[in-house]
Amino acid sequence: MSGNKKILLAGGGTLGSVSPLIAISSKYQADYLFVGTENGPEKDFVMSHGIDNFQSIRSGKLRRYFDWQNFLDIFNIIVAFFQSIKIILKFKPDIILTAGSFVAVPVVFAGWLMRKPIVVHQQDILVGLANRLMAPLATKITVVFNDQIKDFNSKKTVVTGNPVRTTTNVFVKDDKLVVITGGGLGARSMNKFLRPFVEKIIKSGFKVYHVLGSKNADQALDIEGYYSDKFINKSMLDILSQADIIISRAGMSLISEAASLKKALIIVPMPDSHQERNASFLAKHNAALMVRQGNYQIMDRYLDKLLAKEELRLGLGENIYKLFPKNAINDYIILIDQILND
Template sequence: MRNLKIIMTGGGSAGHVTPNLALIPGLKRLGYEVEYIGTENGIEKKIICDENIKYNIISSGKLRRYFDLKNFSDPFKVLKGVFEALKIIRKEKPNIVFSKGGFVSVPVVIGAYLNRVPVIIHESDITPGLANKISIPFATKVCVTFPESLKHIKGNKAILTGTPIREELFKGSKIKGKLICAFEEEKPILMIIGGSLGSKIINDTVREMLDKLLIKYNIIHICGKGNIANNLLEIKRYKQFEYVKDELTHLMAAADIFISRAGANVIFELLALKKPSVLIPLSAKASRGDQILNAESFRKSGFSEVIQEEELNPNVLYNKLNYVFENKSLFMEKINKSSSNNGVENVLKVIQDCTK
């Protein structure tokens, strides 16, 4: 088997890193040596270093769609990052670069292009984020998750692959999940995921209606760093976590129904695990609206119910949740008919086809 090398990049949030992790075992199986380029302080550094992958550091400025004084200085950080990435790629001589997006990816993609190294980009959402919009002209191919995305990518570069999902996600144990939470009563399990940083509005809404929810459900609540409610720690059927890594697969296997944000990675994980959900997409006031489009696609497909953040209150959430639970068979029928599957093999094929 010939020696191959791939440099991966992506960061700023866990959603720009975890699909890369899903690809790494397959890449190694195919004979690729894997390295990573990220920032010094990005969330990607700890995640990748924990996997014992060689991690190269560059500078990068944040890309913003709104006015900020840092908009005047950050382009220079991006430019510095391009030169640093150019140097790393020239030294490491990868056969291909794979980018998952986020602001750190822009200098890496440009650095690869200037070194004449093929670049594959993966876009999780229906419409490309700002970093990927900038990077797409320098890419060889763009892997997309939603069929609706194909029309947003010009130049015949887009390939529908689905999103890569970590293999270990399918190895969770329902029994272990229940043991972790020490649930004593046999009730349906509701799991709440507010994104990698948690969601204050979802946390507050759930806790406001907690007594009502506990009549019907055991509850697993991943609430984000610093968001544990200490006054609720003694409630046996309400298990709070700031963040979960190794035990997440077991907790997700144990859950019967989900309340979640609508980031592409998490909702396709729920689809792959065949879990119905109520999705609460991040408001357009706090984002570019990608989660709203993701959630609407899942609603139209019959996989989820959706509540817009501006309409969220305990009554609306309780009614939507009950509707999904009481009509679970209808949602499962749509989920089971879905043609979406784990995108790992599809993305690996694109990488192999484009490897220099």
């Protein structure tokens, strides 16, 4: 295929479904259009990483239980489907890439109807409803681990690992650092759970950098050695690279970035969500420490160990690094070229 390729990326609502796509776009030369939600955090994030062409569509969540909101969301999904057709007709993408999210579903359905190649990427251990709907229409499905192949049609499923952004910045590290983050939208309940431990961390000789979330600025603490931000766009990976310990939710996107940096990770999964399966998978492989939100005793015990023992921190970092497949971006790019050159 000659000329500059045109690639449509679809995802949003949270940054978990966006980060792998940004990692690909940073290494693969093409004309990109990103289709996301109207009110999510992804627009600023995407544009800060060099993709200026962003279009939003309606978004509706598909619930597996009765809720009056379902009726409005069905209408939004129908509108989004026709918006997607219009966008695809105008942009004429050579391929559509998504890493999940409900906003991508109408885009993929429209793309399939218009015979566009589609790659659906599955990050989380538990397959969500959006990817279950999109997978049958995909040209190829990419997964992070071999264990995930069983969840899809094996004939069109490829293990690539999880594409992650990279940092080339080199820092002189003076202080030991714990980074706390609840993901792209922040996590108010997790911030509240971790509040009693901040002083303990600082008294142990560590600084704390806390990404609160865009609506959680009121949860910032006034303690020497504690720094906070509401939301980080482009420099988040640089901050993670400085951490000795990362305490976070259990979204696979941030976990993968921590793995690439060989960081000791304490994960507090969102209660009653797919994140609990991600956390259990890592804990089973001794690649991270899992703490259920509200279990103060376990968090206190794990912090005592990690703050005191550098060898334990380094060991966890090595374990999570070894668990994840390497060269994910390169393998994903090879797959894109294979599809486009078929």
